[in-house]
Amino acid sequence: MQEAGAWPGGTMTNSIEVSKLVKTYGSLRAVDGLDCDVRTGEVFSFLGPNGAGKTTTVEILEGLRRKTSGEVRVLGFDPWTQLDQVRSRIGVTPQDFHFFPKLTPREALRLYANLFGVKPDVDELLARVELQDKANDYYDTLSGGQHQKMGVALALVNDPELLFLDEPTTGLDPRARRAIWEVIRHLKLEGRTVFLTTHYLEEAQQLSDRIAIINRGRIIATGSPVDIIARFGRPERLRVVGDPALADRIATLGLHVERVDGAVEVELRSKADALAILALVASSGLRWDRFSIQTDTLEDVFISMVGRLEDGSTPGAIPEEAGK
């Protein structure tokens, strides 16, 4: 770990360093020995089911909550005791963002700018989150999606080098979600570090350099989406739709064969296996309709690691706990 003073000399490559972080509420261990590092300039996503400890961890990093034990460094500082050094260099969009009902987005941005003592281009910020048309409407007349956009714009007022976006697209329609994604991509291009929590796996996959999957207060996997799928996902599979008897024929090649939804799926140990299967099917004289290659998505990996939710819904539709 670098000395606090070493930042921003460029020698430090991690914007966030967390080790053995613990947060307890009474007997509940919301965060249970969590370790993670966020590299400067990357988009890092926190994925996890409800109550996994995502928001608690993020709020500790933002200096909004006191840790029980462990080590936390944000830009080289302890965010709870040295918040003054951290605050002007980070931007935060909290989960479940709320603002003063009778202020407009423009007034809110001006207020933040004045409090930070900076002079941002307010119109540019509004345009960036596509709120220019609602700039002078009271917060309480805006939609949920517009609230989130305003939250993101506020996080950008002080030109932060590190952003925490806690579920910034929850509740947004697909178009608004993509607009926020563009904002996040733009932030990365500008060299900012983004710490994103989301329960949209597609979002994490699309935007993140690295992902951490958190469950029961611990990180159970970290890496790029491709890494995680490669490491924790099943091998690629060839799927054949056709005569059920194909399964037994293919099994003669010594491959692992399963029947899935009326089709035959074969785990591939190598690309050559695929060619062998195709040759076998062609020469078998049995009926076949369709071939496809099946690859695990991040969602498949997530579900296999964290488990299907009790209500049977997919993680993409997790209703997040209210304001934990």
Added chain:
Amino acid sequence: MNFRRIAAYFPAFAKGYIRNPLGLFMSLIFPVILILIFGAVFSNSGSSQVPLTVENLDHNSPASVAFLSALNSTGVVTVNVVSPDVGNLSTYLAHNDLSAGLVIPAGFNATLSACAAHLPSCGPVQLLVFTNPSSGSEAGIVEGAVQGVANGENLRIAGGTVVVAPVNLNVGNQLYRYIDYLVPGLIGFSVLVAPMFSMVNVSSTWKRDKLFRQLSLTPLTRGEWLTATFLWYVLLAFVSTLLLLGVGTAVFGAHVTLTLLALPFLVVGPILFVSIGLLAGSVSKTPETAGVIGNIITFPMMFLSGTFFPVSLFPSWLVPVAHALPLYYVIDGLNAAMVFGNASAAYLDLAVTTVLAVIFSLAAVRFFSWRED
């Protein structure tokens, strides 16, 4: 403490407040409505001055006319002289549904002159005062007024020169009218109500909506936030004071002056009640509980601190209760500063209010946290 940030935050808070009609209504409009209602109900001249029917059997002699004129100028009774032809005044009063009467006997002027000249014919003159015992306060007012003027006459005659005029003898509480108490009372009311209703709400709903968390993401500190909030309610208290003074004097002719000594109450009072409201809201788990706690604190103070009626009119067992309420000292001090011109009483009240404000604002800073453990 950074004044640039206070200056940055203050207008945002003010806008949020002004754009919410309910807050503005409670803090500025409602007290004005109250002064109009209470002023109209209790301050019309007919009810504050008791009509006194006088039968002058001394044929409008100089002494009797002077006496009646002195009586009239006490301001608490209105003298209506009837002709001696009405006969028995008691019967006349009963027939005409009047409750107070005075008979000036024949020879009133002669006896007074004899006394002034120290002649042997000087003797007590009996003034017959008729009152209806069932209207106790009126009876008291009439008897007091007549007695006062009579005392004045007695002194004048005994001393030989007009040193003490009858009207001066009666300078006491009676000369202050209800509206004079009502103006400082309602200023106290708005000093209490404006912060209490909104701060309880602010501290509980802002916590629920995580607006304090949102502010804690900026460099604004709790102390700066609190200072800006104090400033806003002090400003509201000044505006409300001017409104109430304006309405009280213009509409009801209240004798109330905005003295320098009243100003510190308009600063310390809001600080006290912002702090109490903040504490009430921050010890509550939900905005609903906060509202109930706020009302439990506000309502007794609203009625028992001398807001609508002077505490001096309270039954004696209720007076200690009033003295236990912080608003009592604000209103008592405002009365002392604005109505009675009693500086020493005002200083004492100011001292009590200031001590309370310091205690409660320190407690608010101590217990009211933006970040969560």
